[in-house]
Amino acid sequence: MSDVSFDAAAAVSAPRTRRRARLPVPVxxxxxxxxxxxxxxxxxxLLSPFPYTALDLRNRLSPPVGMGGAWLHALGTDELGRDVLSRLITSIRMSLLIAFGATAISAVLGVTLGFLAAHFRGLVEQAVLALVDFQAAMPFLILALAVLAFFGNSLPLFICLLGLNGWERYARIARGLAVSAGSQGYAAAVKGLGASPWRVYGRHVLPNIASTLIVSMTLAFPEIILLESGLSFLGLGVQPPMTSLGNMVGYGREYLTRAPWILLAPSSVIVLTTLSVSLVGDWLRDRLDPTLR
Known part of the structure; x- marks a missing residue:
């Protein structure tokens, strides 16, 4: 009788396991x-059919294929005859480079300060928490406008500036999880064996909180893309002759009625990319966060 009930329970749990393991279609x-x-x-x-700065004045504002254009310029051309597809491909690379770089800087800075606050406590912890509160209270767009207006604009400065956005979240998460891990047995045992703080936090604490930090990074990644697009749209981000998705949207708004394809192509990529990262981030949170199981 017990074998029959065990087989029945296994038969019921197997489909449930397969359903849990199957990825949702949107993900x-x-x-x-x-x-x-x-x-x-x-x-x-390799994918760009033309150099993204190449001019073709004879084909200015040429429509894309679906609107009566030729396959020579599949997504049409802009006001200077530059191929929209080539500029879109280069803009995707630039925007993703900025987003990845800024997200990495923000995560490293926040986790480092969070670990310092958890390790030293006292005055250091109070100073870090004061910085966190200041960063959370300061409108980042005003800070970005002031820095770019004072120091000028360059790609490394722009990436580092975006990296200052949202680091306080990682600091809060890293500090809270590090304090919790420090009170558990494995961290105390490693400290008792004489391990250095670098080894304790780098080899033992960080791997145990990595899943939460990864989920936070995936949720912050779309914000960096949208922030870069907004600043580039205002003319404060990526500067010509370089191009980004927000840069293309900024130029395309002047030709919205005559040549909407200049703006629609990068806008669609921004929406789909941010939506995709958000979906993956929500799915990872559901899979990795033990409190939601």
Missing amino acids: VLALGWLALMLLVAVAAD
């Missing part, structure tokens, strides 16, 4: 889109 589509964007970013030079 599959989101992963496919992100894989496509990464492929385009890596192989941008």
Whole structure:
């Protein structure tokens, strides 16, 4: 009788396990889109049919294929005759480079300060928490406008400036999880064996909180893309002759009625990319966060 009940329970649990293991369709589509964007970013030079700065004045404002245009310029051309597809491919690489770089800087800065606050406590912890509160209270757009107006604009400065956005979240998460891990047995045992703080936090604490930090990074990644697009749209981000998705949207708004394809192509990529990253981030949170199980 027990064997029969065990087999019945196993038969019922097997489909449930398969359902849990199967990826939702929106997540599959989101992963496919992100894989496509990464492929385009890596192989941008090979995929671009024209140099993104090449001019073709005879084909200015040429429409895309679906609107009566020729396959020579599949997504049409802009006001200077530059191929929209080539500029879109290069813009994807630039925007993803900025987003990845800024997200990495923000995560490293926040985790480092969070670990320092958790390790030293006292005055250091109070100073870090004061910085966190100041960063959370300061409107980042005003800070970005002031820095770019005072120091000028360059790509490394722009990436580092965006990296200052949202680091306080990582600091709060890293500090809270590090304090919790420090009170558990494995961290105390490693300290008792004489391990250095670098080894304790780098080899033992960080791997145990990595899943939460990864989920936070995936949720903050779309914000960096949108912030870069907004600043580039205002003319404060990526400067010509370089191009980004927000830069293309900024130029395309002047031709919205005559040549809407200049703006629609990068806008669609921004929406789909941010939506895909958000879907993957929500799915990872559901899978990795033990409090939601």
